[in-house]
Amino acid sequence: MNVTKTIQEKTTILLKVELLPQELKPYLDKAVQRISKQVSIPGFRPGHAPYDMIKQQVGEMAIYQEAMEDVVKDTLPKAIKQEPIDFVGKPAIAIDTLAPGNPLVYTATFAIMPKVDLKKYQTVKVKKTTPVVDEKKFEQTMLDLRKLRTKQEPVERAAQTGDSATIDFDIKLAGVSIEGGQGKAVPIVLGEKYFIPGFEEALAGMKAGETKQFQITFPKDYSAKHLADKTCDVTTTVKQVQQVNLPELNDELAKELNFKSLQELQDQIRANLVKELEQKADQAFETAVLEAVIAQADFEPIPTLMIEYELDRMLEELRQQVEDQGGKFADYLSHMKKTEPELRDSWKEHA
Numbered sequence: 001m002n003v004t005k006t007i008q009e010k011t012t013i014l015l016k017v018e019l020l021p022q023e024l025k026p027y028l029d030k031a032v033q034r035i036s037k038q039v040s041i042p043g044f045r046p047g048h049a050p051y052d053m054i055k056q057q058v059g060e061m062a063i064y065q066e067a068m069e070d071v072v073k074d075t076l077p078k079a080i081k082q083e084p085i086d087f088v089g090k091p092a093i094a095i096d097t098l099a100p101g102n103p104l105v106y107t108a109t110f111a112i113m114p115k116v117d118l119k120k121y122q123t124v125k126v127k128k129t130t131p132v133v134d135e136k137k138f139e140q141t142m143l144d145l146r147k148l149r150t151k152q153e154p155v156e157r158a159a160q161t162g163d164s165a166t167i168d169f170d171i172k173l174a175g176v177s178i179e180g181g182q183g184k185a186v187p188i189v190l191g192e193k194y195f196i197p198g199f200e201e202a203l204a205g206m207k208a209g210e211t212k213q214f215q216i217t218f219p220k221d222y223s224a225k226h227l228a229d230k231t232c233d234v235t236t237t238v239k240q241v242q243q244v245n246l247p248e249l250n251d252e253l254a255k256e257l258n259f260k261s262l263q264e265l266q267d268q269i270r271a272n273l274v275k276e277l278e279q280k281a282d283q284a285f286e287t288a289v290l291e292a293v294i295a296q297a298d299f300e301p302i303p304t305l306m307i308e309y310e311l312d313r314m315l316e317e318l319r320q321q322v323e324d325q326g327g328k329f330a331d332y333l334s335h336m337k338k339t340e341p342e343l344r345d346s347w348k349e350h351a
Contacts, residue, residue, distance in 0.1 A: 001075060005083040007112075011303035013087065015108045016096070017079045019071065024104055027074070031067035060100040068095065068106075076108055088113045089309045111303035124292045128285045131277030133270055141269055146249060149256060152242040158205045159241045161191040165203055169236040171216075178227065179326075185239060203238065211237040223325045225335050310351040311344050 002018040029051070036049040039057050044050075054063065072093055087110035097105040152164055159165045165188055171181030190200045202214040213235050222228040247253050254265040319329045333340060 001078065001082075003079045003082050005085070009301070011112055011114070011301050012305060013085050013110045013112055015076075015079050015083060015085070015091075015110070017075055017106055017108065019075065019104045021101060021103065024067070024071070027067040027070045028063055030070060031063050035063065035066055061098075064098055064100060064104075068098070071104065072106065072108075079108070085110055086113065087111060089306060092305060109305060111305035111309075114300040114302055116300070117298040118293060119296055119298065121293045121297070124289065124296070126285065126288045126292050129281050131274060131281050133273045133277065138270065138273060141273065142249060142266070143246075145257065145265075145269075146246045146253065149247045149253060151245045151247070153245065155241055155243045156207070157241070158207045159190055159203055159238065161204065162189070162244055164189050164242045164244050165206070165238050166240040166242075167203070167236050167238055169234060172233045172235075173227070173230055175233075178232065181232070189244065199234065202234070203236065206238045206241075208238055208240050211235065225322075225327050225332060228335075307348065307351050311347060314347055314351060315340070315344060 001023060004016040004018075006014040006016070008014060032049070032051050032054045035054050035058060036044070037046045039049070039054065040046075041049040041053050041057065044053065049057075051063075076091070076093075089111050091108040091110045094107045094109070095105075096107055097103065155163070167186055167188060168184050169182065169186065171178050188195060188200065188203070190203055193200065196216045196218060198214075198216045202212065202216075206212055213233065215231055216234055217231045218224075218227045218229060220229045247256075249262065251262045254260070254262045257265060259265040259268065318332075322329050322332045333343065336343070338346070
């Protein structure tokens with residue numbers, strides 16, 4: 001096996017690997033065994049047909065192509081050991097010569113980790129903020145705790161903001177019920193804004209036993225792209241209206257939450273909020289330090305191969321997100337009015 005190493009513009013290294021016909025024979029024999037298990041040859045058991053018979057059946061190039069994965073998998077680590085490389089990521093493999101009876105030649109392109117000069121990073125100065133509890137957030141947290149101990153009582157009046165309504169509903173787009181758009185005996189608190197904008201507002205004024213039809217429009221950035229910015233028809237029936245009563249903020253509530261007093265509860269909540277803010281301040285400080293160090297450092301050019309790998313990762317991550325939400329990636333691209341190459345190109349600087 002002959003190996004040649006070439007450095008390109010300090011960003012990539014090329015290893016050209018050449019195998020003579022006699023060196024290829026073991027890989028071709030294994031390829032023939034695999035192919036013969038898939039091809040029926042009269043007179044031979046699966047996996048036992050000779051080379052010449054498989055060659056006549058599928059063509060010799062098919063055997064060579066079948067052998068390529070094993071060739072690269074086995075010979076590339078040996079080539080790297082023969083010509084040591086400090087690389088990052090996976091190499092890009094290109095077949096240079098693949099013809100029966102001739103040496104096989106392929107090239108592996110490796111990205112080299114760019115060198116970085118951090119300069120005098122020890123002199124970088126970044127101010128760390130001191131966290132202060134936002135009183136509005138504290139009050140909201142205390143309100144959320146009270147909601148954990150709410151008590152509900154049925155009322156005969158019409159539903160209003162703050163009430164809990166138990167409803168049946170059906171959401172249709174162009175006369176067809178949408179997936180996941182139906183519910184039976186679903187509790188909903190008016191004003192919590194957990195449903196699509198306009199849904200909870202339409203329930204205000206309805207009494208138990210009443211049915212109402214109205215329309216809602218899904219947000220433009222709705223996760224299910226096929227519903228984004230679409231207007232749908234809703235039919236809903238209120239089964240029950242309940243008044244939601246919040247408990248008083250006092251020692252009794254604190255004891256229900258396993259605290260000795262209201263003061264102890266409030267002190268613990270404040271301590272928790274401070275801890276949360278400190279964690280965010282630490283993260284922000286770390287980011288600011290890194291950005292300051294990067295700003296005064298010198299970097300060698302980033303290999304194109306590394307950027308392509310990052311683009312592959314970003315694209316696959318987006319594809320998975322779209323599919324996890326029940327969408328199709330092709331539909332997403334159509335909605336964005338971009339082709340996949342155009343999307344990659346728009347992300348290149350970020351990558």
